[in-house]
Amino acid sequence: MTRRTVRIAMNGVTGRMGYRQHLVRSLLALREQGGLDLGDGTTLWPEPVLVGRREHALRAIAERHGIEQWSTDLAAVLADPSVEIYFDAQVTSAREEAVRQAIAAGKHIYCEKPTGTTTVGALELARLATAAGVKHGVVQDKLFLPGLLKLRRLVEGGFFGRILSVRGEFGYWVFEGDWQSAQRPSWNYRSEDGGGIAADMFPHWEYVMHELFGPVRTVQALTATHIPQRWDEQGKPYDATADDAAYGIFELEGGIVAQINSSWAVRVDRDELVEFQVDGTQGSAVAGLRKCRAQHRSATPKPVWNPDLPATERFRDQWQEVPDNGDFDNGFKAQWELFLRHVALDEPWRWDLLAGARGVQLAELGLKSSAQGRRLEVPELSL
Numbered sequence: 001m002t003r004r005t006v007r008i009a010m011n012g013v014t015g016r017m018g019y020r021q022h023l024v025r026s027l028l029a030l031r032e033q034g035g036l037d038l039g040d041g042t043t044l045w046p047e048p049v050l051v052g053r054r055e056h057a058l059r060a061i062a063e064r065h066g067i068e069q070w071s072t073d074l075a076a077v078l079a080d081p082s083v084e085i086y087f088d089a090q091v092t093s094a095r096e097e098a099v100r101q102a103i104a105a106g107k108h109i110y111c112e113k114p115t116g117t118t119t120v121g122a123l124e125l126a127r128l129a130t131a132a133g134v135k136h137g138v139v140q141d142k143l144f145l146p147g148l149l150k151l152r153r154l155v156e157g158g159f160f161g162r163i164l165s166v167r168g169e170f171g172y173w174v175f176e177g178d179w180q181s182a183q184r185p186s187w188n189y190r191s192e193d194g195g196g197i198a199a200d201m202f203p204h205w206e207y208v209m210h211e212l213f214g215p216v217r218t219v220q221a222l223t224a225t226h227i228p229q230r231w232d233e234q235g236k237p238y239d240a241t242a243d244d245a246a247y248g249i250f251e252l253e254g255g256i257v258a259q260i261n262s263s264w265a266v267r268v269d270r271d272e273l274v275e276f277q278v279d280g281t282q283g284s285a286v287a288g289l290r291k292c293r294a295q296h297r298s299a300t301p302k303p304v305w306n307p308d309l310p311a312t313e314r315f316r317d318q319w320q321e322v323p324d325n326g327d328f329d330n331g332f333k334a335q336w337e338l339f340l341r342h343v344a345l346d347e348p349w350r351w352d353l354l355a356g357a358r359g360v361q362l363a364e365l366g367l368k369s370s371a372q373g374r375r376l377e378v379p380e381l382s383l
């Protein structure tokens, strides 16, 4: 076995996503398994170069995990020809500028969503990266979740017949930060810092709908800031200027109607923090992060509406668990592996910066639809 080292500049590794999902659960997990076996006698060995603003925080992470290189000087890291890939998990508002610099330095790009704060900016990144001939990708982790992989299996196996509708319910209570600390960063609640639940979650819903059911053709959304005041990481009160709930209706190609509620001001009475119910002429399914259950037309009970009597059936017992039929890896890691194979072996890859721009576009149009109180067309983006 030959070992090929791939050096990856990782910006934003002190953050929640950068540290836990991308560094620890993806690249370091790959190293723990001996690297990525490319199947041609080569093992790819990811070598992270940590980049960020706070030296002591970077040093602490590097020491904890035996990583040799870290820097607070992005330009210097990008000028290093041995660094092949630039990865960005910074706050959203800092992404465009850094990715632009990395493209100019000729690095392959992989980054968190949303890829930008405006459609114009996100599309520009896709154009620049394509013109520079670098490989580029955006995180679309939900596609790699066990629950959605099983849902995809049902779709591809023709289980649903004609799909009629999709209903998604996402959210949980995010504490305000006064008497219990908030479990999300405060910038998420300030629109001037790139926050807001539509900007955060519509990019996810865009690729989930697009990949599983078809492209989104229209959007109608109503956003709300249900909790107007919150407390930040230092315990200081601040005004929440961004939406903390977004109620969206999407028409997909072929007439499927998708309705997705996203909220950080809702208490959970579901099996998982996100669930999608899909109804089709031949069957229905409910998929979450890990589980998926289905009900076929032939096994559909016949409830009769009668509010005078207590429910006679236990409706949630009438579904069948879709089996795993395999082992599922962490979704972030699974996508990293595909991106690294795309870089090393030129294997096919479709989750590129143009796909990232589609997500930004849906968020932008969702917010516009809410502000204007009307349904908006979602035009097809191209380079």
Ligand SMILES: NC(=O)c1ccc[n+]([C@@H]2O[C@H](COP(=O)([O-])OP(=O)(O)OC[C@H]3O[C@@H](n4cnc5c(N)ncnc54)[C@H](O)[C@@H]3O)[C@@H](O)[C@H]2O)c1
Pocket (backbone or CB within 6 Å): 011, 012, 013, 014, 015, 016, 017, 018, 052, 053, 089, 090, 091, 092, 094, 112, 113, 114, 139, 141, 185, 187, 200
């Ligand atoms: N794929 C997913 O499921 C998912 C989930 C959550 C967040 N995200 C995305 O990941 C990115 C990071 O989110 P997070 O929740 O990890 O955020 P976070 O606040 O925990 O981390 C932000 C990171 O950006 C750095 N940073 C750079 N410039 C900054 C600035 N001016 N102010 C504050 N921090 C700055 C911080 O040091 C830190 O490393 C966001 O773009 C977010 O949309 C993706």
